[in-house]
Each structure stands twice: as structure tokens, then as C-alpha cells.
Amino acid sequence: MDPHLLLKTLQERHHFPQEEFQKFILLFQERFVPKNELLFIQDSVVKHLAFVLKGCLRQYHNTPEGTERTLFFAEEGWWCGEMDSFINRTPSTMSMQALEDCQLIYLNRENWEYATRTIPDYALYQIINRGRTVAWLKNRLSNMTTETPDEKYRRILKESPHWINRLPQYHIASYLGVTPETLSRIRKRNRPL
Amino acid sequence: MDPHLLLKTLQERHHFPQEEFQKFILLFQERFVPKNELLFIQDSVVKHLAFVLKGCLRQYHNTPEGTERTLFFAEEGWWCGEMDSFINRTPSTMSMQALEDCQLIYLNRENWEYATRTIPDYALYQIINRGRTVAWLKNRLSNMTTETPDEKYRRILKESPHWINRLPQYHIASYLGVTPETLSRIRKRNRPL
């Protein structure tokens, strides 16, 4: 049988012994989340830390002006949570919605704490992985404020071309920080002949 | 004597015993960085994890188009590093520059690893703190793509009013993602009578 997707993810940047994994995976619960359902919602405390086995979700923020901003998409092999809310039990500023039927596994707060305390490699994984996330967000922040909409779209074509087929266009538009109309025009401009 | 600024920072969100701190602080070295000097530079590996005792720095990114984007300012009590580069020894996408004469303390990679491995409360601190940073960046990303320049400026007035006196205006403009000319006009518009 294939190694577990979670183990593969944990081992990506650092070693993670098989035996620790056996102990770790027992702390998770499985959960099916149907399309469009909200995994957690802005202004309430996030109770679970989820890992995507199958499906795709988006994390987004409702602005005071009434618009929505999509921050990222979580596909297979991604964590989806809001660690600040989860750890400190404070209201989240983000919501998370399934864009497809999703198969997840998740930790509750208690088991997360137990795992972090007793599995040093998991603690280290979190430090390393969080560092990557921060670097990714800083780059994205820089790109979002510097690049033209056309450049942003071409970046997606290059870095995540499968999104074009997997995700509705208006969610990609929100991710890029443009209106759906503008994205439609960008696509027209950048369409191969 | 006042408790050390670093201890105060470590204890902000989680307990950090005095005795562990005595051990921890010994791993640091002091360093003075004069105004305008670069602490680390884009495309090279970040060798140190620094903590600001006195002074102010900015982290920025040079875009391919030749412009600069300031991502954040690090004042007293801030960490300034690029953990992804520091941990994985990969080239950084960011540079860090002192905006004033700065008094820093810093860890090298070896001592960081030792501290992370042997001081569980430091490992936990990093996990918690990194979670905060991620949440902060996500909110900033949302704000930067949603708010008008006027709203962004008023957010600074509200959240970090002292920046107006401490930082050059063109760096604030870069932080907000607008040109210096635009920031000047925003200030004029929002000036009290």
C-alpha cells in the first residue's frame, strides 16, 4: 500500500520516523465535508486542525465593505486551519469552505497539544513548515502589491495551471484581487491564438 | 534591573521559566548595526536570527521590475530573520536593512538548533509565535488587496501612529503599496483642519 499522504507530507522537509507516525496518526479523526460546507467560520474559535486527503477548500475573509477575499486554496496534502485561533482559542478572522466534497483528517486541540509535547519531530515539523508558510505569504504579499493583474494571472498559469480547470473563475479572481470581469478580460488577452 | 526585553517577549503568550532563559540568553551574541546597513540580502542564505533590542529595520523585496516592496518594519521586541532561508539554508527572497542605528542580539544556526532541541518552551514559543505571524500576514494580505489607499493610511494612524514620526514617508508608502506622491496626497486629504 502507498505510504500515507500525511506521512509523505511530514517527511518532505525533515525526517519523521515511521514509528512516531503510527502513534501520531492515531490521534486523528476522519471527516467527510460536503461541497460548500464551512469547516470553520470567521469570528468563532477554530476547534480543529485539518489535513486534506482528498478535495479542495478555500480560506477567505469577509471584509467590512461586504466583499470576500480568498487567501489561499487548500488541496490534497495541505493543512487547513487557523493556528492562531486554534492555539490561543481566539476568534478567527478567516472562514474555510469546501469547494468540493472533501475527505479530511483532523486533530482536536487536546490531541494537538499532546502530539506537540510528546513527538519532538512533530514540533520541529511545525516550526519548519510554519517558516515556509511565512515565506510564502511574504512573497505573495509582495507579488500582490507589485504585479499587474496580467502578471498575477500568468503566475498562476505557471505555478498552478491545474487551478484553471479545478476552480471556479470568480474564486481565482478573488485570490488575485481582481473582479471576475477583469479576470475574464485578462484571459481573453492572454489566450493563445 | 528591568527584566530583559527578550524574556518579556518570550513570556507574552506563554510561560517561559527564568531558569531556561538564563541558559537561552547565553547562546546569543550582541551586535551593533549602523543605520542603512543590510543585515541580510536577497538571494543569499540568512545566517542569523536576530532580535531587536533598540532601533528599527525594514524587510523588503526587490522586484524584477526594479521596484522595492517593504513588507514590514521590525522595531524593539521584534524578531528579524527569514526563517525559511535560515532553517533550510536556501537563498532568501528578502533583504533587511537598518533604518536607524540598531542594537541587536542574534543566534547562529547552530545555537538555534541547539536551543530548539533542548529548550521545549522555546520550541513551543516558536510554534505559537509563528502562528501569530501567519495570521498577521493573512490579514495584511487581505487588507492590502481590499482597502483603498486612504483606508490603509488610516489603519496605520490607528494601529502604529508613531511610525509617522519614526519612519521616512517613502518607506511607509512602499509598505502601503502606493507611490510617495500618492501618500503625500492622502496625508493632505486626511489632514485635520
Add this chain to the structure above:
DNA sequence: GAAATTTCTTGATCCGGATCAATTTTTTAG
């Protein structure tokens, strides 16, 4: 303290994305 440099301000023009609106295309539901 004067000269030189840097930073900030102000003006005029231009351009591209938002907005509003209507239509077409695609997807979903019965």
C-alpha cells in the same frame, strides 16, 4: 552656517481596472 543632497509636495496627464448593465454560456435541479 552654507552648500549639497535627500525627501516631500504639488500640478497635469494618462491609463487600466472598477462599476453598472446586458447577454451568453454553463451548471444544477426537478
Add this chain to the structure above:
DNA sequence: CTAAAAAATTGATCCGGATCAAGAAATTTC
């Protein structure tokens, strides 16, 4: 399969920030 709803396209107009350019103010340097 058809009707209804949702998503994507296209058109026209408007507005605000970028850009270019010049001048004023502030800071640095000697």
C-alpha cells in the same frame, strides 16, 4: 430533457492612482 439558477463574457463609462515633471522643504555634510 427541460427549466432555472449560477457563472462567464462583453460593452460602455467613470474614477483614482501612476507617471512625469518641477519646485519647496528638510536633512545631511563639511
